[in-house]
Amino acid sequence: MTILDGNALSSKIKEELKGRVEKLVTEGNKAPHLAAILVGDNPASQSYVTNKIKFCEAVGFTSTLVRKPANISEEELIDVIQMLNDDDDIDGYIVQLPLPGHINDEKITLAIDYRKDVDGFHPMNFGRMAEGMTTFLPATPYGILEMMSRYGIDTDGKHCVVVGRSNIVGTPMSILLSRKGNPGNCTVTLTHSRTRDIKEELLRADIIIAAIGIPNFIKGDMVKEGAVVIDVGINRVTDDNKKSGYRLVGDVDFDDVKDKVSAITPVPGGVGPMTVTALMLNTFKAATKEIYR
Ligand code: NAD
Secondary structure, eight states: OEEOOHHHHHHHHHHHHHHHHHHHHHTTOOOOEEEEEEESOOHHHHHHHHHHHHHHHHHTOEEEEEEEOTTOOHHHHHHHHHHHHHOTTOOEEEEOSOOOTTSOHHHHHHHSOGGGBTTOOSHHHHHHHHHTOSOOOOHHHHHHHHHHHHTTOOOTTOEEEEEOOOTTTHHHHHHHHHSSSSSOOOEEEEEOTTOSOHHHHHTTOSEEEEOOOOTTOBOGGGSOTTOEEEEOOOEEEEOTTSTTSEEEEOSBOHHHHTTTOSEEOOSSSSHHHHHHHHHHHHHHHHHTTSSOO
């Protein structure tokens, strides 16, 4: 059984990216510049944004953090977005999710200049992805594809079951893996909360992508012998043995499935670091105008 080590792979890509940034700067260009908008003080969001900024520092990107209080109005937030859209020095930026309930996520996504949408959430980028055009792929699916490709996971003709149909993970993942290409060429089943018999679907899967948000949902008896399991879930469960009082687990019961699978991502240290890595790869593409002139 192979552990798909997102931390190790992310470190490797980080080194590669650092070299590419050095080359870019040596050739007289400015360093790529990523900005992040963080609204409120959700601890998980703060930690995600901190990781992204640390990554920027490690590879030589410039980074800007814009912090706003949880009671910011939608109009004020759109003004901040407009400011980042107009700032020529900023190549790409993200609005860290989740946003407070009074803010409409859709309006915010639409306000982002798609040429700076390095999270790949804007309909322009989503549409280009669905068409198979070059685009900013959504960061988590992009990170998963990069991981599959670098670990040499064969997807051609395989049956992939995606669990969860969110716009940021499940749905784009199902599109990308069913597309002609490598990774790709899978026969994909997209399952969700209204699927009648998830277990029956999962037992037919050569590849499982779990993005549900329910701790340890997928058990050993739901997985076929030799399957590849990509666990996107990040869930906090109470753990009195930890100083923080909690630990992170995935949507897959790792201990229960590990002896059956051929490869699996751990949580933490699997898909999470690859998501940040993909965001940085998109930012590099934005800075070098690889997608949009
Ligand atoms: P979401 O919360 O927007 O949606 C959850 C999806 O799961 C829905 O489509 C729903 O239909 C499905 N679902 C819910 N209950 C189900 C059930 N009983 N059976 C089958 N399907 C069910 O999803 P999301 O934003 O994609 O997040 C999913 C998980 O992935 C969360 O734990 C989130 O924290 C994590 N996540 C991790 C990363 C990363 O980088 N590792 C990135 C994004 C999200």
